[in-house]
Amino acid sequence: MAVPRLRFDPLLRRRSVDEPELMDDPACDPVALAATYRLFAVVNPLVAAWRPVYRSRLRPVLRAAAATGRTATVLDIGSGGGDVARALARWANRDGIAVTVTASDPDPRAHAWAAAHDGGAGLTYRGAASAELVAAGERFDVVVSNHVLHHLSAGELIALLTDTTALAAGVVVHNDLRRSRTAWLLYWVGTLPVARARTFLRFDGLLSIRRSYRADELAALVPAGWQVRPQRSFRLLTVRHGDGAGAR
Template identity: 75%
Template sequence: MKDPFLRRRSTHEPELMDDPNCDPVALDATYRLFGVINPLVTSWRPLYRLWIRPVLRAAAQEGRPATLLDVGSGGGDVARSLSRWARRDGLDVAVTAIDPDLRAYAWALAHDNGAGVDYRAQSSAALVAAGERFDVVVSNHVLHHLSPCELTELLTDTSALTRSVAIHNDLRRSRLAWLLYWVGTLPLIRTRTLARFDGLLSIRRSYRRGELADAVPSGWSVRRQRFFRLLAMFPAHAEPGRTSSSQPS
């Protein structure tokens, strides 16, 4: 670790999962492990209750199924969780999960396990070009992978795709977070998975609140969350449990 205090983002080190020639067995094991790790640390359950479920209920009150998009969905575990929670709440929602990586698309499609998610090997730009819209747009651990130009493009696409609210949930860079993850993933050292190396690198690549606030376009807000998380949200003035009446239809 070249910067032991993580004062600056580590933007030039590639993650192993991003290598198209990475070990397919290790990649498979990593997607499986994310299904265990993400529910423990990403806090999607409270985000669903505060921000997403009210939007889905508003759609139900209008007499239509709600729509939700997961951008850069990877193995699809977040999309499947959101679909299951909505179903348990008696809400009709069509969940779409997109990832331009064909390996992620194929893995997620093969492991849907009855969640009924619509997986697509597409980019957000392709959906914008097709004129698609969704009530809610989310992503998990995507922002730190992007260059400044790619970040702006994604958030611009997102604001065009959502009717109500968008939530990009990402890591918050912290030396303590890095140390806790280093200790917590010690049992993975002898396993054939990329989660330990890539997870530690992801923390070094991630933003601090002020950095991300400076990077997002106008109309977005950045919120600090527990478990070393940051949320980039649109619209910036949305409140938990409420949708904005000023958003375009």
């Protein structure tokens, strides 16, 4: 599969903001797109480091919600292939927490693929954007996103943070890449086995790193009440605690 050449700034001093990712093209190769969604379940556990985030930031909120005698609720917004949402449901179930997990993505291709590959996880799949969920009066104990923020313009990012503030009773965690030359080089090497495969994983992943923020850049954008927390493995968490009023 032929892909464009990356225009590479060796030091990654500035975000790449004018190069779209291949999978964001509505007319992209559907076979390559499906392969990319499938490979997310392999790559995300290696690079996104959700397990420690679940243990330290999500599990306490879910346990507190379940302790009230109701089922705790999780929303994964921009959920792509649904692999992160399914992992969160699996971990909560192993911990004995009654939970309902909703995976929502406004891209009909992602929504359809994720719903068709639930694998018995029992998630709820929604083809909705965050603004639609806010308008519908939805409310969740935990709201998360994975690798969404770097796709957005500054205005879109603020809109998403505003929406997820309204949607979360407990905590919001946006987990994204942290731009780093080392991360780019490691991913370049690590994805050599799929360099010729019919997937967008390599090209879009390398571009995603170049499009992602550094901590100071993101901290300068987020509204009051949000915290930007650098993590190991070249990650940034953008976190806000809710009002505790409870999910509906």
